[in-house]
Amino acid sequence: MAKAKIWFMDARARRFLESMAIKGREILEYSGWLDNLKPGDIVAVKTHMGEAYNVGYLRPVIVRTLVDLLKEKGCKPFVTDTTTMPYHPWISRTLAIDHLETANMNGFNHGTMGCPVIIADGWLGTDDVVVDLEGRGTYLEKQFISRAIADADALLSLAHFKGHPAGGYGGAMKNIGVGGASKRGKMNLHGALAGDKPVFNLELCPGRSCEWWETCEACCPEGGIKITDSGFEIDEENCVYCFSCANLCVNMAGVGAIQRFDHLPALGRRIADSALAAMMTKEPGKTFFMNFAIDITPVCDCYGWTDTPIVNGLGILASLDPVAVDKACIDMMNAAPGLTNSEAEDFEALAPGTKKLNIIKGKDIEPQVYGGVENGMGTTDYEIEEVPLNRSQQTIAKYYPEIRARKLKPMYAENHPLAGLDTASFGKPTEGVENPRHPKK
């Protein structure tokens, strides 16, 4: 397989035209991917619109700027994500109605995006298609991909690169592999359909003396948890590996009676298989991956909080290859110095060159990458091309089509804000200013 091209712009911004939103558009135009689209193409713009009270997801303006570009090219974009399994008791995106409310609260709606915002797997998460992986999957033979994403002509992945409790990290593959799967697709990629279940350490649960026991019973969508006076009983047959109870037990009870997230060695490869299934719904060249490696937090945007970043913002990495772009982000993150007052400091992973998330998560975070290579989706052999900043007047005019002060001139002539005021009466001049000249309008 030839080297994969990664287009890159860094995260620093010191002058006009260095906004991450503008850089995103510049990279997409520079890459030439838009030449693979034709007017009228329906483009699924897949992003994570954030859980309630999470503040780490991609800012809406980043997505909107790219939607505008797709519309300029004559395409029909829609911004999209899918329902969750759940993943924790308070997740607010398990039904389309709730997901859209959360998206709206977080700044994603038809008005802000300039295009429809669609929950790709429908009301309950059952609107999907079954993709046969044709023997290419390491673990998955078939996968459920959300219908709106599967039916679109093209797929633009806009991923927030960061850590993830179960997947190790989240980037391009997780954005389309987990985020492109329908609800039952998520059950499948967690291994539930193949027979995997969480590990239950019954002896750790104190039973109803745990202050969270009622929530624990309530949080299982299968009704499969019963807390007794001294422990719990689980209906393992019906468990769909949704993480709701596990997240409660680890994060709130602080017990870990239900599996910790470091015990999921196959999940990364299943995510890679699911990402491949999503890609298989598209003609070659009709998928593109942009990873925004900013706000690189240790856990994902599905939680209702956002920790401080473990390394500084790196920039935008984009590629036709989801494996290469994820691997490049991991490598760049590891090469960077860790930040104090973050989990990088807590876990003594500050030195440049340390495998930050491996140390923080206590496991190898790269099974998604290995899986993506094994199933033939991509390569870890990449080359980075830095996209030059274009500071031309023509580029400024693209983002700032008018000099707004021009409009004020005739209005000021009629109705100046300082008209008729004794301006000198409003305060004393700064020390050292001799002969102050007060505006007279």
Ligand code: SF4
């Ligand atoms: S028992 Fe299984 S289905 Fe029920 S909440 Fe826990 S992980 Fe989800």
Ligand code: SF4
């Ligand atoms: S949260 Fe954990 S410790 Fe508390 S009742 Fe549930 S399983 Fe037991």
